[in-house]
Amino acid sequence: MAIEVGAILEGVVTGIVKFGAFVQLDEDHNGLVHISEISDEYVKEVSDHLSKGQKVKVKVLSIEDGGKIALSMKQAQPKSEQQKPLPQAVQLNREVHRSDASSFDDMLSKFMKVSNEKIESAKQRRNVRQGKTKRR
Structure with missing residues (x-):
């Protein structure tokens, strides 16, 4: 599977840390969803929003030379879900x-x-x- 910046993929949460969650994209690739990219709402604890083994939809934000992949869950949502209606x-x-x-x-x-x-x-x-x- 070719992983490129801007692609929206499905993955599985393999680990949860204080600053985000690791997501396995395929057999050879995994990336990190930083805590700020999990939700549009304030995320105090990653474990309140995600659990190990959960399937998630992510967008590839960047791929560094060392193979590190930055992911975003909130940017993977369709535009209509991202923009909440006004009260x-x-x-x-x-x-x-x-x-x-x-x-x-x-x-x-x-x-x-x-x-x-x-x-x-x-x-x-x-x-x-x-x-x-x-x-x-």
Whole structure:
């Protein structure tokens, strides 16, 4: 099997170390998936994400002269899986801004209005906590 940079291959995890996992690609070739290339999420412990004997899909990142092969699991995923959708609140917020604001001036005046309301609300909450509310 010809192993070249950019190829997406399937392999088997043969060893887990603190800094990554060793993956056997074929009888003659194995490589290392560095801990930073396991997942898009933060990986504290490699063993939380991988286990010995597990089949994984990897992308060949580089091949050094000494035969060392650098691999990536997260880059082997299809683009649609790599890019997670935005949380619903962010998507809704973007839609509101796109539909409501037709120009920069409109956006700025809306921002200023909301900002002033928030400042006023914060002042009122502070006054209530400090007992400075007006008595009727």
